[in-house]
Amino acid sequence: MKLSQKVESMHLSPIRKFYPYADKAKAMGKKVYGLNIGQPDIETPREFFDAVNNYNADVLAYAPSNGLPILAEAISGYYRRIGVMFEPEEIIITNGGSEALEMIFNSIIDDGDEVVMAEPFYTNYDSFVKQAGGKLVPIKCTADDGYHYAERAKIEAAITDKTKAIAIINPGNPTGVVLTKEEMRLIADIAKEHDLFLICDEVYREFVYDGLEMSSFAEFDDIDENLILVDSVSKRFSACGARCGSIATHNKDLFVAFVKFCQARLCTATLEQVGSAALYNMDPSYFHDIKKEYENRRNVSYAALQEIEGIKCAKPQGAFYITCQLPVDDAEEFLIWMLENFDIDGETTMFAPAGGFFGTPGVGKSDIRIAYVLKAEEMQKGINIIKEAIKAYNAR
Amino acid sequence: MKLSQKVESMHLSPIRKFYPYADKAKAMGKKVYGLNIGQPDIETPREFFDAVNNYNADVLAYAPSNGLPILAEAISGYYRRIGVMFEPEEIIITNGGSEALEMIFNSIIDDGDEVVMAEPFYTNYDSFVKQAGGKLVPIKCTADDGYHYAERAKIEAAITDKTKAIAIINPGNPTGVVLTKEEMRLIADIAKEHDLFLICDEVYREFVYDGLEMSSFAEFDDIDENLILVDSVSKRFSACGARCGSIATHNKDLFVAFVKFCQARLCTATLEQVGSAALYNMDPSYFHDIKKEYENRRNVSYAALQEIEGIKCAKPQGAFYITCQLPVDDAEEFLIWMLENFDIDGETTMFAPAGGFFGTPGVGKSDIRIAYVLKAEEMQKGINIIKEAIKAYNAR
Numbered sequence: 001m002k003l004s005q006k007v008e009s010m011h012l013s014p015i016r017k018f019y020p021y022a023d024k025a026k027a028m029g030k031k032v033y034g035l036n037i038g039q040p041d042i043e044t045p046r047e048f049f050d051a052v053n054n055y056n057a058d059v060l061a062y063a064p065s066n067g068l069p070i071l072a073e074a075i076s077g078y079y080r081r082i083g084v085m086f087e088p089e090e091i092i093i094t095n096g097g098s099e100a101l102e103m104i105f106n107s108i109i110d111d112g113d114e115v116v117m118a119e120p121f122y123t124n125y126d127s128f129v130k131q132a133g134g135k136l137v138p139i140k141c142t143a144d145d146g147y148h149y150a151e152r153a154k155i156e157a158a159i160t161d162k163t164k165a166i167a168i169i170n171p172g173n174p175t176g177v178v179l180t181k182e183e184m185r186l187i188a189d190i191a192k193e194h195d196l197f198l199i200c201d202e203v204y205r206e207f208v209y210d211g212l213e214m215s216s217f218a219e220f221d222d223i224d225e226n227l228i229l230v231d232s233v234s235k236r237f238s239a240c241g242a243r244c245g246s247i248a249t250h251n252k253d254l255f256v257a258f259v260k261f262c263q264a265r266l267c268t269a270t271l272e273q274v275g276s277a278a279l280y281n282m283d284p285s286y287f288h289d290i291k292k293e294y295e296n297r298r299n300v301s302y303a304a305l306q307e308i309e310g311i312k313c314a315k316p317q318g319a320f321y322i323t324c325q326l327p328v329d330d331a332e333e334f335l336i337w338m339l340e341n342f343d344i345d346g347e348t349t350m351f352a353p354a355g356g357f358f359g360t361p362g363v364g365k366s367d368i369r370i371a372y373v374l375k376a377e378e379m380q381k382g383i384n385i386i387k388e389a390i391k392a393y394n395a396r
Numbered sequence: 397m398k399l400s401q402k403v404e405s406m407h408l409s410p411i412r413k414f415y416p417y418a419d420k421a422k423a424m425g426k427k428v429y430g431l432n433i434g435q436p437d438i439e440t441p442r443e444f445f446d447a448v449n450n451y452n453a454d455v456l457a458y459a460p461s462n463g464l465p466i467l468a469e470a471i472s473g474y475y476r477r478i479g480v481m482f483e484p485e486e487i488i489i490t491n492g493g494s495e496a497l498e499m500i501f502n503s504i505i506d507d508g509d510e511v512v513m514a515e516p517f518y519t520n521y522d523s524f525v526k527q528a529g530g531k532l533v534p535i536k537c538t539a540d541d542g543y544h545y546a547e548r549a550k551i552e553a554a555i556t557d558k559t560k561a562i563a564i565i566n567p568g569n570p571t572g573v574v575l576t577k578e579e580m581r582l583i584a585d586i587a588k589e590h591d592l593f594l595i596c597d598e599v600y601r602e603f604v605y606d607g608l609e610m611s612s613f614a615e616f617d618d619i620d621e622n623l624i625l626v627d628s629v630s631k632r633f634s635a636c637g638a639r640c641g642s643i644a645t646h647n648k649d650l651f652v653a654f655v656k657f658c659q660a661r662l663c664t665a666t667l668e669q670v671g672s673a674a675l676y677n678m679d680p681s682y683f684h685d686i687k688k689e690y691e692n693r694r695n696v697s698y699a700a701l702q703e704i705e706g707i708k709c710a711k712p713q714g715a716f717y718i719t720c721q722l723p724v725d726d727a728e729e730f731l732i733w734m735l736e737n738f739d740i741d742g743e744t745t746m747f748a749p750a751g752g753f754f755g756t757p758g759v760g761k762s763d764i765r766i767a768y769v770l771k772a773e774e775m776q777k778g779i780n781i782i783k784e785a786i787k788a789y790n791a792r
Contacts, residue, residue: 241666
C-alpha cells in the first residue's frame with residue numbers, strides 16, 4: 001500500500017517542524033519568544049464572540065455551500081468601502097485563506113502545470129500547488145535586492161508555456177514588500193499579455209506603513225477575467241482560529257468551478273461565519289490603532305535586527321513579517337542550537353528558518369522569517385537573544 | 397485561461413442542484429418537504445453551545461494543525477467506550493468528514509488510481525476521488541438485490557491492478573444497508589489479500605435498528621495498517637454546521653501524510669472543536685432516544701413508500717436514508733415536474749434523484765434517495781405527495 005506521489009512530494013511545515021525543540025526548551029523552564037508564526041497577540045474584537053453567543057438556533061445546520069448570505073453581504077460591503085466592487089454572488093466563503101488557495105489551484109492546475117510566485121514565498125503555497133499536481137516556479141529574489149520582484153524581466157524569466165497563474169501576496173508574506181501602484185499595473189499587464197490567472201492574496205491589505213495607501217488589484221477594471229482575490233479574517237481581525245476566508249472573482253466559469261468544490265465539502269462552520277460577518281461589519285476606524293501598533297512593532301523589530309552584525313535585511317512596508325539573512329551558514333541548525341543551548345536569563349527565541357520559502361536550490365539557507373506579532377518590548381528582547389546567540393554560535 | 401481537467405470532470409452536487417426549483421415552489425407560497433438532504437431536525441445538544449459560549453480567550457488563536465488535544469482525547473474516550481482503541485495521537489481533526497475524505501484520497505491516489513465502492517455511492521465520494529485525480533469504480537448493486545454489496549465475487553469484480561482502496565460507508569449512505577459482522581470480516585479479508593487501504597466511514601454508527609448491534613471495522617485487530625476510520629459530529633450529534641470530522645489510523649506513514657495536509661491548511665475552527673469535545677464527552681445514553689426516533693421515522697417512511705405502486709425498495713437497517721426505484725423513467729425529470737406542477741393543499745416534496753450516485757452508465761435513472769430527517773408525520777405527508785404525484789405524472 002503506497003502513498004500518493006503528491007503527498008510524498010509534500011513536506012511537513014517548515015514553520016511548524018521546530019515545535020518539538022521549542023517544547024523541550026519550555027519543558028526545561030525556559031520562556032520562548034514565538035516569532036515564528038503569524039499568530040498575533042492582538043485581541044479578537046468582542047463583536048465576533050458576541051455574535052456567536054447571540055446565535056440562537058435549536059439545530060446547528062449546514063450553511064449554504066457558497067457561504068452564509070449575511071457574510072457574503074458583509075464582505076461585499078467591506079469591499080465597497082475600500083472602493084472595490086464585488087456582488088455577494090461573486091464571493092465564496094472558504095475554510096480560511098488556506099482552503100481558498102486549495103480550491104483555486106485545484107481549479108486551474110493539472111499535473112505539470114506551473115504557478116509563478118516571488119521567492120521567498122509563503123511556504124504553504126508550495127504545498128497547495130503540489131497537492132494540485134503542479135509546480136511553483138520562483139521569481140528569483142534575494143536579501144541583496146530587498147526581495148523586490150516587481151520587474152518585467154524577473155517575472156517573465158519564470159513564465160513558460162506551462163504557466164497557468166501568477167500568485168501575489170500583497171502586502172507580502174514573508175517579506176513585507178508592498179507593491180507600488182505602478183508595480184501592480186505592470187504585474188496586471190503581464191498576466192493579461194500571457195493570458196494567466198492572477199491570484200491576489202491581500203489578507204494583510206490594511207497593514208501598510210510609512211503613510212502608504214493600501215490598495216487592491218481589484219481596482220483595475222481590465223483584469224476581471226484574470227483576477228482571483230483571496231481574503232481572510234485571520235490577520236485582518238486577529239481571528240486566526242475562526243478559519244474564515246473568501247474568494248472573490250468576476251470570472252463566471254471560475255466561480256462555477258469553485259462552487260463544485262464548495263458543494264463537495266458541503267459548507268464551512270456556521271457559527272464562525274456568523275461571527276465573521278460581525279467583524280466585516282465593523283467600522284473601518286478599527287484598523288487605525290491596529291496599524292499604528294504594528295507599525296511601531298515593525299520599527300522596533302527592524303531597529304533591533306540592524307544591531308546584528310552582518311545581517312542583510314530590507315525594511316518591510318507592510319504585513320507583519322521581516323525576512324532577513326543571518327550571518328550563519330544554516331539557519332535551521334542555528335535555530336536548533338539556540339533552542340537547545342542558548343538563553344538569556346532563562347529566555348530564548350523561536351523564528352522560522354526560511355529555507356522552505358525558497359524554490360531555487362541552495363538559496364535561502366541563511367534566511368529567516370520573523371513575525372512581529374508580539375508587543376514591541378518582547379520583539380526587542382526576542383531579537384536581542386538572536387543577536388547574542390549568533391555571537392555565541394559563531395564563536396563555538 | 398483554461399480550467400483544470402479535474403474540475404471539468406467534477407459535477408455540481410446532484411443533491412443540491414435542484415434547489416432553484418424548490419426555491420421557485422416556495423416563492424409561489426408552497427411548502428416543500430425537504431427529504432433530499434441529510435440535515436436532521438433533531439436539536440443539537442445544548443452541551444455544544446454551552447461549551448462554545450463559555451470559551452474564554454482574548455485572542456481566537458490557531459488550533460494545533462492536528463486538532464485540539466481536548467477533542468482528540470474526547471474522541472479517544474468515545475472510541476474506548478465502544479470497545480475501539482485509538483490514542484489521541486492517532487486521531488486527526490478535520491473540517492467535517494468531507495475534509496477527512498479529501499485528505500485520505502489525496503494521500504493515497506495519483507492520476508488514474510482507483511477506489512472501489514458499492515453503488516449507489518454517496519455522490520461526494522465521486523467528487524473527492526476525481527479531485528485527487530482518481531476514479532471511483534462501482535461494486536454493482538441494484539434495487540432488485542436490496543443494494544447488498546458484501547459478496548466476494550461482486551467486490552473482486554471491481555478490483556484491478558490500479559485499485560488503491562475499498563471505501564465503505566457503514567451504516568450505508570444512501571442505501572441504509574448495515575453490514576453483518578461476517579460481511580465486515582469478508583471485506584477486511586479482501587482488503588488484506590489485495591493489499592488495499594480500507595476506508596471506513598462510520599458516521600452513522602449509532603443509528604442501527606431492528607435490535608442490531610452497532611459495530612466498527614476497528615474491532616478487527618489484523619487490519620491496523622489498512623484501516624482508515626472516518627467519523628464526524630454532523631449526524632451523530634445533529635451538528636452538521638459544526639464541520640467537525642476526524643480520521644483515526646494506526647498506520648504511521650499515513651498519519652504523517654495526513655499531518656502534511658493538516659499543516660498546509662493550518663487548522664480547523666477552534667470554537668467548533670471546543671463545542672465538539674463537549675459532544676463526544678456526553679453520556680452514551682444520549683443516543684437511546686435519538687435512535688428510537690429515527691427507527692420510528694424509518695418504519696413510517698418505509699411503510700409510506702410501500703404504498704407507491706411499482707416501487708422497488710428494501711427496508712434499510714441503519715443510517716437515515718432510503719434508496720428506492722420509482723416507477724418513472726427519469727427521476728430528475730419527475731422531480732422537476734413535481735416541484736413545478738404538483739402539490740396537495742399547497743405542499744410539495746423535494747427528494748434527491750440518485751442518478752449521480754451510480755457510476756455504471758445508464759443505471760439509477762429511476763432511483764431516488766430519501767432522508768428521513770423530518771418528523772414521522774411530515775415524512776408520511778411528504779412521501780404521500782410523491783405517491784400521488786407519480787400517478788398524475790404517469791397519467792399525463
